[in-house]
Amino acid sequence: MSEGGTEESSGAVGLPSRRRKAVPMAQWPDAARARYWAFHADRRQSYLGFAYLQLGSDADTEEAVDAAFDAVMDKWDQMRQMENAEAYAWAILKNRVRDQQRKRKRRPEPMDIAAFEAALRDDTEDPYDGLADAITLYSATRRLSERQRDLVTLHYGLGYSTVEAAALLGLEEATVRSHLSQARRRLARLLKAEDCDRADEGKKTS
Structure with a gap:
């Protein structure tokens, strides 16, 4: 079976399907x-x-x-x-x-940015007062690494502890903490830069 290919699930809801396999x-x-x-x-x-x-x-x-x-x-x-x-x-x-x-022809992006807002609010090392609007934050999350997005979603969106998130992804807890810290700092920097750009643009047009 190709790991990247699409396949249909014929199982009942909540259970793997019972289709024939090489070793049933x-x-x-x-x-x-x-x-x-x-x-x-x-x-x-x-x-x-x-x-x-x-x-x-x-x-x-x-x-x-x-x-x-x-x-x-x-x-x-x-x-x-x-x-x-x-x-x-x-x-x-x-x-x-x-x-x-x-x-379903959907973009491979999170449907809810609440987790990323929570990550910023939790960032005590690099605080950001006044979150940017949802569109700006949504854009910023796309610039995080895939691993960072996954962990922010699990930790802040679903409430998993760093230990639980580490177990799900097969990582060390210290690695999870490091990724989350990097994600918070990067989001704060990206949003601050965007805020400065918009302020500069406003001065040019005023």
Whole structure:
């Protein structure tokens, strides 16, 4: 199965599909099957929350997450041997969300900027008084790295602790804290620069 390709999920809502695979789950060792369902139960709500902020639709979210778990099921045997299966599963989820965005002809951007506003309010090292308007902030978030956007969404948008976000993405907690700090500082700098540019433009036209 190509990791970048689009695929349809035929499973019931909340469950991976039962389509035929090279090694059907019924033939898996009991321990492997139990570990898969434990992973599914542990990650599903987090994946749904993240995907919804990108897609803004319950139906699209369910389809993307079901497709992600289909792909994880297909790769489960290999994933059991990986040092960082969490990061691999997260990459699968991100690909399935992108597939769904392309399918619905939606831009691959967060649907809600509240998380990024919260990140700025929490920034005590580089405070920014008076947030720019939503369009400006939305534009600024696009200049963050993908990893920074993911972590801001998880931490500030969905309320995950840095420990929980680290577990989801397969990162060290210190790395998560560093990315969040960098994202806050970068957003503040970008918005300040934009504010200065608009002020200069206003002087030219006055």
